[in-house]
Amino acid sequence: MKKFLSIITMMLTALSFGAVAQQVPIFAKEGEKSPNVHHVGNVWLKELSAPDSVFSYGTAVAIFDPGARLDWHSHPGGQILIFTEGKGYYQEKGKPKQTMKPGDVIKCLPGVEHWHGATAESGVTYIATSPAQKGRTIWLQKVTDAEYGPVKK
Amino acid sequence: MKKFLSIITMMLTALSFGAVAQQVPIFAKEGEKSPNVHHVGNVWLKELSAPDSVFSYGTAVAIFDPGARLDWHSHPGGQILIFTEGKGYYQEKGKPKQTMKPGDVIKCLPGVEHWHGATAESGVTYIATSPAQKGRTIWLQKVTDAEYGPVKK
Numbered sequence: 001m002k003k004f005l006s007i008i009t010m011m012l013t014a015l016s017f018g019a020v021a022q023q024v025p026i027f028a029k030e031g032e033k034s035p036n037v038h039h040v041g042n043v044w045l046k047e048l049s050a051p052d053s054v055f056s057y058g059t060a061v062a063i064f065d066p067g068a069r070l071d072w073h074s075h076p077g078g079q080i081l082i083f084t085e086g087k088g089y090y091q092e093k094g095k096p097k098q099t100m101k102p103g104d105v106i107k108c109l110p111g112v113e114h115w116h117g118a119t120a121e122s123g124v125t126y127i128a129t130s131p132a133q134k135g136r137t138i139w140l141q142k143v144t145d146a147e148y149g150p151v152k153k
Numbered sequence: 154m155k156k157f158l159s160i161i162t163m164m165l166t167a168l169s170f171g172a173v174a175q176q177v178p179i180f181a182k183e184g185e186k187s188p189n190v191h192h193v194g195n196v197w198l199k200e201l202s203a204p205d206s207v208f209s210y211g212t213a214v215a216i217f218d219p220g221a222r223l224d225w226h227s228h229p230g231g232q233i234l235i236f237t238e239g240k241g242y243y244q245e246k247g248k249p250k251q252t253m254k255p256g257d258v259i260k261c262l263p264g265v266e267h268w269h270g271a272t273a274e275s276g277v278t279y280i281a282t283s284p285a286q287k288g289r290t291i292w293l294q295k296v297t298d299a300e301y302g303p304v305k306k
Contacts, residue, residue: 026179026237026255048258054231055260055284056209078207082280084179084237102179105201107208127235129282131208 026084027061027125038139041068051132058132063125069117072140077131081106088124090116115143120151179237180214180278191292194221204285211285216278222270225293230284234259241277243269268296273304
């Protein structure tokens with residue numbers, strides 16, 4: 001019985017380590033948390049590559065805690081979002097909110113008003129690539145609670 | 154003892170499910186495996202977004218089985234690689250081979266001869282963004298076994 005218990009303990013330990021190893025995120029919440037100017041909740045934005053004379057677009061990773069979301073905004077040059085972790089939302093003005101999962105890709109066209117962020121229950125991470133030559137993000141109104149949808153309490 | 158065994162079984166089952174859930178890759182090996190023309194081993198390449206009048210670059214995901222690697226090549230417009238899963242190699246002509254892990258980013262400049270792929274022990278996945286306006290990849294010689302490095306047998 002003692003040996004049996006010790007084997008079970010070893011198996012449980014091994015399995016736990018396996019599970020923990022898998023939970024390491026691709027991108028860490030590195031650097032400073034973004035100040036809450038154009039979003040609510042906790043958001044980390046990290047530039048991966050800056051636009052330059054060779055690459056006319058920047059790449060960045062954005063990490064959202066559960067419940068965090070950007071305000072409505074638009075991009076003069078458009079933006080491509082590639083979701084890599086967790087579960088999020090994406091909505092364009094006048095269209096239904098979409099639920100985003102790892103592997104999903106959004107091509108957001110120039111001038112289209114939209115917002116994105118995490119679901120209430122799960123954080124989300126995406127890679128954003130943004131053509132730089134046409135100017136910076138135009139920030140609009142906050143996402144309302146009605147737009148964001150129900151939050152379990 | 155019987156009840157104890159059944160609790161242990163339940164715990165093991167729960168942990169196994171947890172571990173499996175974490176192992177779901179971001180990007181599946183979807184579609185056709187790339188034909189072995191410019192690489193060795195198993196490689197899946199899937200376009201995420203095509204270049205167009207708004208976005209002057211394409212985005213794609215490449216998945217390599219352990220041991221798979223591209224031939225030496227160069228890009229007339231350069232390429233940015235963002236590693237998301239596994240463990241890989243990246244090497245530019247005349248420089249040492251680098252080991253790449255999730256979260257690592259490479260800005261490969263136009264005309265620079267280089268190769269990338271998985272390590273012998275682990276597959277690798279990366280997102281590639283490629284400026285399209287200056288033409289297609291120029292393929293060169295195979296990566297030799299000496300360049301690839303030791304493979305445990």
